[in-house]
Amino acid sequence: MLETIWFVLWMLLWAVYFILDGFDLGLGSLLPFVAKNETERRIVYNASGPFWDGNEVWLIAAGGVTFAAFPKAYAVMFSALYAPLLVLLFALIFRAVSYEFRGKVESALWRGMWDCVHYFANLVPALLLGVAFANLFMGIPVDAKGVYHGSLLGLLNPYGLAGGVFFVLVFCLHGALWLLLKSRDDLQVRALAAANFLWPLEFILLLVFLWLTWRFTHLFALYLANPALFVLPVLAAVGIIATKVLLTTGRLWSAWAAHGLFILGVTFFGVTGMYPGIIISSLDPAATITVFNGASTPATLTIMLGVALVMVPIVLCYQFWMYRLFSGPVTADSIAADHHAY
């Protein structure tokens, strides 16, 4: 029971991370396409300015909870995915410094260089997270001793790549919806165009991804055995349709939130499909790490649950407060007036 509660919390942490940092990653991946001059580029940076760092902590928390609740899964996941995780790490490092360093020197060359870094440092994590999760859904070649028998190229199989492209699209649309909220004038027009362009692509890729999931993974087995769980993909479907409807009717905050619901639904759909597995072995079903054989002791899980039940709502409260505090649009005037802006 405790193990299953932690599985759900683990999944929730990933979903919150994708919803929150997803729009930062999307904004960065859209930067060269929507921003046409220095002011617009600065608006894009400042649209996520106060938020990205706090959002990224959800990734640290998801990683930390994997370590604490399912140490065996953490150990195998991180060592098996050695190369992609280190590339993800380097990208996150470059993303952080690109925010911080870019504005510190007044030189077009310097800033152009950091814009280029920023673009790749957002695109690459989006892609890698998609590749990693798709491979986890499908199962990775690990033996009973937790030794990985695959290669980096092995991860870039058709299903893995489809997952990567899907994540990039989802985060880009999420970022476009966010930019639509935070920008005005030309930039807002381009953000709307981007959102309208990305939505049908995302919709088509969702269908493709679901079909590939049917073909390459066993995720659906759990759903066929427990039809009530189909509520999760339905949640995702409601989210993506509502996103379009709300976008068309100009309810922008709701459209972004609906897209968040879509991300939540997709994450829950995929991760739940692995249950009780966390690291599914494609070599040997006996080598699969489940929430039961990979979990920490009940003592640790109980203490951690107490900490999580107290702290996570508090974190959500103050992060919500800070989102409210910085909810206004970012404009040429507002960044000119604020010498603390990026």
Added chain:
Amino acid sequence: MDVVMLSRLQFAVTTFFHFIFVPLTLGLSLLVAWMETRYVMTGDAMWKRHTQFWGRLFLINFTLGVVTGITLEFQFGTNWSRYSEYVGDIFGSLLAIEATVAFFLESTFLAVWHFGWDRLGRKAHCLCIWLVTIAGTVSALWIILANGFMQHPVGHVVNAQAGRAELASFADVVSNSFAWGMYGHTVVSAWMLGGFFVLGVSAWHMLKGSHTDFFRRSFAMAAPWTLLTVILVAASGDINGKQVAEMQPAKMAAMEAHWQTAKNVPFNLLVVPDEENERNSVEAIGIPDLMSWIAFGDANAEIKGLKDFPKEDRPPVAVTFWAFRAMVALGGVFVLLALAAFFARKRESVSPTLLKALVWAIPLPYLGLALGWVVAEVGRQPWLVYNLMRTSEGVSPVPAADVTVSLTAFLVIYTLLGVIDIYLLRTYAIKGPEAREA
């Protein structure tokens, strides 16, 4: 090189790099919080300018501290997966608690503080930097509780069947006296580093005669604080040393290059250890009984010598010994500099020699803190978890070639970022209080 050595090197490189930024984050945030508090209490605009000037340097430093910390969390899994699996039940929860209790708070309120000057009242804005300071200090606590478990594992039982250490008492893990000793020494060292940083940057401007009034104020503010923290560093170091003597006798013997078990051990001012022949090639100017007294508070105490530990259980002697000696010597330099700055703080004209010395001393606390970690971590060898798991047993089953590539990438990327960061810190430190973000 084998995968164990490569992984150790990579962890060492990334930890040292991380710890260039962490102590200034801890040390400077407290001083900035104090400056802003003075601004809120007095309404004096000069304190606001101080808050913004030192806050800008704090922010440049902060980012790299955060991102290089993520590297460490990742590496437990990528490079030390056997270790993670073995101790995850205890160690993992400490890291997860760190993230939920402290890291969220620190990151969120730092952003509110950074961008919120015009959106919050003065008091609320000041509260934000205090939350950042507290969160950073609490964050360090959980990380060092985790490290403390590796140094002096308590509150666990070994489950041989499951092949791992399991939590027996959470209360014992979080009240680990060894960890609290390390924590105290680490935090006051970081405060001291922040003090010397403010003194050094202020001294540079006072030497150049730029913004003299402004920097005399930060000098006068930092001088007593630095002296106080230097004393605390020495006192906490003494406590720490006695804990090492009691709980990690092999590390203590290596720190002192002490080969033969004996009572009434003298402290030799000049020592050159000869690891190969298990002796010291030079031992001179001994002060009778002093080492026994330092280690156990008792001049007659017996100190176990390295020869009484099996060879495979001894830490590398030369590295541990020299790092410890150099750290203590730097401590002496800090006492002298802090005393000089303290007595000069109210003088009309501070001697240029002292000012120059303080500027040149900016890197020394960084070096001192790094050496302290060398003593703590190299001295812990060959154990990954003291007397429980050897370092060689903890490494991931990954190919050495992968680690060679990642280590190279770390070296290249970290060097690049370190150079840029120091360049920016220097630029904005020199620009002085009038600088605006470009």
